[in-house]
Amino acid sequence: DVKVTQSSRYLVKRTGEKVFLECVQDMDHENMFWYRQDPGLGLRLIYFSYDVKMKEKGDIPEGYSVSREKKERFSLILESASTNQTSMYLCASSSGLAGGTDTQYFGPGTRLTVL
Amino acid sequence: QKEVEQNSGPLSVPEGAIASLNCTYSDRGSQSFFWYRQYSGKSPELIMFIYSNGDKEDGRFTAQLNKASQYVSLLIRDSQPSDSATYLCAVNHSSASKIIFGSGTRLSIRP
Numbered sequence: 223d224v225k226v227t228q229s230s231r232y233l234v235k236r237t238g239e240k241v242f243l244e245c246v247q248d249m250d251h252e253n254m255f256w257y258r259q260d261p262g263l264g265l266r267l268i269y270f271s272y273d274v275k276m277k278e279k280g281d282i283p284e285g286y287s288v289s290r291e292k293k294e295r296f297s298l299i300l301e302s303a304s305t306n307q308t309s310m311y312l313c314a315s316s317s318g319l320a321g322g323t324d325t326q327y328f329g330p331g332t333r334l335t336v337l
Numbered sequence: 338q339k340e341v342e343q344n345s346g347p348l349s350v351p352e353g354a355i356a357s358l359n360c361t362y363s364d365r366g367s368q369s370f371f372w373y374r375q376y377s378g379k380s381p382e383l384i385m386f387i388y389s390n391g392d393k394e395d396g397r398f399t400a401q402l403n404k405a406s407q408y409v410s411l412l413i414r415d416s417q418p419s420d421s422a423t424y425l426c427a428v429n430h431s432s433a434s435k436i437i438f439g440s441g442t443r444l445s446i447r448p
Binding site: 255257262263267270324326327328329330331 | 345369371379380381382383386425427435436438439440441
């Protein structure tokens with residue numbers, strides 16, 4: 223079974239803090255993704271990565287950065303957290319056998335609240 | 338027009354009946370179609386994927402794809418209260434290697 227883990231289930235931070243969200247997958251997947259999910263807006267892609275040290279902007283990259291130094295780990299960084307970044311953050315991975323369009327497996331999510 | 342559209346619901350179906358969830362997409366070049374189930378407060382989990390026109394069955398679930406009409410659906414037979422969740426339709430983007438998710442349909446199975 224694919225296992226995707228995220229460092230925290232719940233996180234509370236203050237405006238202006240630097241926030242790190244960590245994601246680890248154990249299936250040697252090539253692709254990793256960061257989404258945020260908000261009521262009525264569905265899943266929105268922030269960043270994705272097809273290989274170590276490679277990253278691509280998704281639909282809403284503003285205010286975020288990412289790091290992929292090892293294949294199994296993909297980090298999302300909020301350089302200066304703002305209240306509008308309060309959301310559920312979901313990490314996903316996929317094998318990469320079909321480019322970026324194969325089945326994605328999700329981690330449990332991190333609910334981030336920025337005060 | 339949204340790239341992947343779903344009726345937000347809630348869709349209320351009596352226990353034991355067939356639940357029918359629908360999804361339309363705008364990218365005519367899309368080739369991969371997925372249905373995910375998401376319980377409240379949990380992350381999405383894959384139910385089925387379909388690549389070819391027609392029906393694909395897996396237990397109580399049937400995915401139906403009609404590329405000409407740009408329409409994909411999910412049927413749940415013998416609906417159970419445990420099927421109550423939000424169902425997300427996802428479609429690959431033909432010119433960018435990513436998947437686009439719909440906003441989801443909330444399904445409620447009433448006893």
